[in-house]
Structures are given as structure tokens and as C-alpha cells.
Amino acid sequence: TWTLCDNGYTDIVYDKAEGIARVTINRPEVRNAFRPQTVQEMLHAFSDARDDGDIGVVILRGAGDLAFCSGGDQRVRGEGGYVGDDGVPRLNVLDLQRLIRTLPKPVIASVAGYAIGGGHVLHLICDLTIAADNARFGQTGPRVGSFDGGYGASYMARIVGQKKAREIWFLCRQYDAKQALEMGLVNTVVPLAELEAETVKWAREMLANSPTALRFLKAALNADCDGQAGLQELAGSATLLFYLSEEGKEGKRAFLEKRPPDFKQFKRFP
Numbered sequence: 567t568w569t570l571c572d573n574g575y576t577d578i579v580y581d582k583a584e585g586i587a588r589v590t591i592n593r594p595e596v597r598n599a600f601r602p603q604t605v606q607e608m609l610h611a612f613s614d615a616r617d618d619g620d621i622g623v624v625i626l627r628g629a630g631d632l633a634f635c636s637g638g639d640q641r642v643r644g645e646g647g648y649v650g651d652d653g654v655p656r657l658n659v660l661d662l663q664r665l666i667r668t669l670p671k672p673v674i675a676s677v678a679g680y681a682i683g684g685g686h687v688l689h690l691i692c693d694l695t696i697a698a699d700n701a702r703f704g705q706t707g708p709r710v711g712s713f714d715g716g717y718g719a720s721y722m723a724r725i726v727g728q729k730k731a732r733e734i735w736f737l738c739r740q741y742d743a744k745q746a747l748e749m750g751l752v753n754t755v756v757p758l759a760e761l762e763a764e765t766v767k768w769a770r771e772m773l774a775n776s777p778t779a780l781r782f783l784k785a786a787l788n789a790d791c792d793g794q795a796g797l798q799e800l801a802g803s804a805t806l807l808f809y810l811s812e813e814g815k816e817g818k819r820a821f822l823e824k825r826p827p828d829f830k831q832f833k834r835f836p
């Protein structure tokens with residue numbers, strides 16, 4: 567049973583159940599396109615999922631069966647980005663991409679219907695994608711006067727290869743779930759009616775495994791692509807483990823007790 571986390575959100579639904587947090591983009595009238603407010607709320611919910619020690623896996627999905635997300639809301643695209651009520655043009659979905667990427671827990675995209683444009687990049691950035699058989703994938707940037715040359719280009723190429731990434735971006739075609747599976751864009755395809763159950767099944771399987779092992783594996787796989795930022799993420803997790811060790815604690819204790827640290831008591835492993 568999902569428990570609603572009512573934080574006054576207007577554009578998303580955020581709920582939790584048994585170690586799983588679920589973020590649902592709730593703008594089906596525009597195929598779950600995001601505006602700055604939507605992204606702001608997703609940043610808030612994903613930050614909560616990151617900080618909640620009871621949460622081990624996060625699911626991202628769209629409301630309804632027609633779309634996961636259709637990217638930036640073109641109706642509010644202003645001169646320098648997507649414009650919110652404050653009148654400021656933003657591309658804050660890039661902050662969301664980084665939050666999902668560096669969140670030290672697996673994030674699953676559960677895709678029914680369209681994952682298009684910036685919505686396609688959002689599923690790409692998730693650790694795993696479970697697709698319904700009605701899912702359709704693609705980029706539209708060059709057709710609508712936009713592009714995502716960050717993760718949307720370079721990470722996509724890591725997944726599908728350089729030739730295919732160029733095809734996806736240069737031609738702006740749509741691909742069905744079977745083609746996406748063949749490209750390695752998604753992990754599995756299931757009948758639409760089974761999407762929710764299958765997504766939760768994958769989440770539960772991961773919840774049964776060591777959270778620290780998953781955390782390090784995610785950081786290590788990111789580090790392979792993310793340069794110094796990836797190393798920072800991996801090293802941050804290593805520092806966490808070190809702080810938890812007696813050797814790490816000895817350094818802090820010695821400082822607070824105004825004595826030299828005694829690191830000789832700790833074994834050197836080969």
C-alpha cells in the first residue's frame with residue numbers, strides 16, 4: 567500500500583511503500599511535460615528519497631498510460647529557458663538529471679507510452695528502465711529547436727553506441743519498446759497491465775541486496791563516464807565508509823582529545 571507524501575505538490579505525486587519511493591509526473595494533459603515547477607517538485611521529492619534512510623529504491627514514472635514524459639513544456643519555453651511563475655527562465659531539469667545520477671540508491675524509470683525529448687533523457691539517466699509494450703522513445707530537439715548535449719548525448723552514446731546515438735538525435739525518429747530493448751535502451755519490456763507489478767518486483771529484488779554494494783556499484787559505473795565529478799561521487803562513498811571505521815574515528819578522537827593519533831593499532835591489508 568502506497569502512503570502519500572503530501573508536500574503540497576501540484577505537478578507530481580510522491581508516495582512510498584516498503585522501502586520504495588515513487589515519483590509520478592502528474593500532468594497527463596500535456597503528456598507529462600515538465601515546467602520549472604514540476605522539476606522543482608521532483609528535485610524536492612528526490613532529495614527526500616535520498617535523505618530517507620528507509621528508502622532503498624526510487625521509481626520515476628508518468629501519470630496515465632499515454633506518456634512517461636514528453637520533455638520540457640513548450641508552452642512556457644521563453645527566451646532563455648523554461649519560464650516559471652517567477653518569470654525566471656530556467657533549465658533546471660539538468661539539476662534533476664544530476665540528482666538522479668548521483669543519488670546513492672537505484673532509480674528505476676517505469677515507462678508507459680511516450681518518453682520523448684527531455685523526458686527521454688530522464689529515463690536514460692535512471693539506472694534501469696522497465697518499459698511497457700506501448701512505450702515509445704525518441705528525441706525531438708533538432709525538430710523543435712533544442713538539444714541536450716550533456717548526458718542526453720554522451721551518456722546515450724555510451725548506452726547505444728555512437729552511430730545509433732547520432733541517428734536518434736539527427737533524425738528525431740521514434741522507436742518502439744522492442745527496438746529500444748534491442749538497442750539496450752531499456753532493461754525489459756512487459757505488457758502494459760504488468761508494468762507496475764514488474765517495476766515493484768525489480769525494486770524488491772534490489773532491496774534484498776546490500777545497499778552499500780549497490781551504492782558503490784552505481785558510483786563506480788558513473789565514475790567510468792563522469793570524470794572528476796564521478797570520482798568525487800565514488801570517493802564520497804568511500805569517505806562515508808572510512809568515517810564509519812575505527813581507523814577513521816581514531817583520527818577524530820585524537821584531535822578532540824588533544825593527543826597524537828594512534829594509527830599503529832590498525833592492520834595494513836594487502
Ligand code: 2NE
Pocket residue numbers: 595596597599633636637638639640641657659680682683684685706707710712713714
Ligand atoms: C509526446 C507526443 C509524441 C505525443 O503525441 P500524441 O499524438 O499522443 O499527443 P499530442 O496530441 O501531440 O499531445 C497531447 C497534448 O499534449 C500537449 C500537446 O500540445 C497536446 O495539447 P492539446 O493540443 O491537447 O492542447 N503536449 C505534448 N507534449 C508537450 C510538450 N512537450 N509541451 C507542451 N505541450 C505538450 C507529442 O505530443 C510530442 O511530440 N510532444 C512534444 C515533444 C517535444 O518536442 N518535447 C520537447 C523536447 S526539448 C526538451 O524536452 C528539452 C531539451 O531538449 C533540452 C533540455 C530540456 C528539455
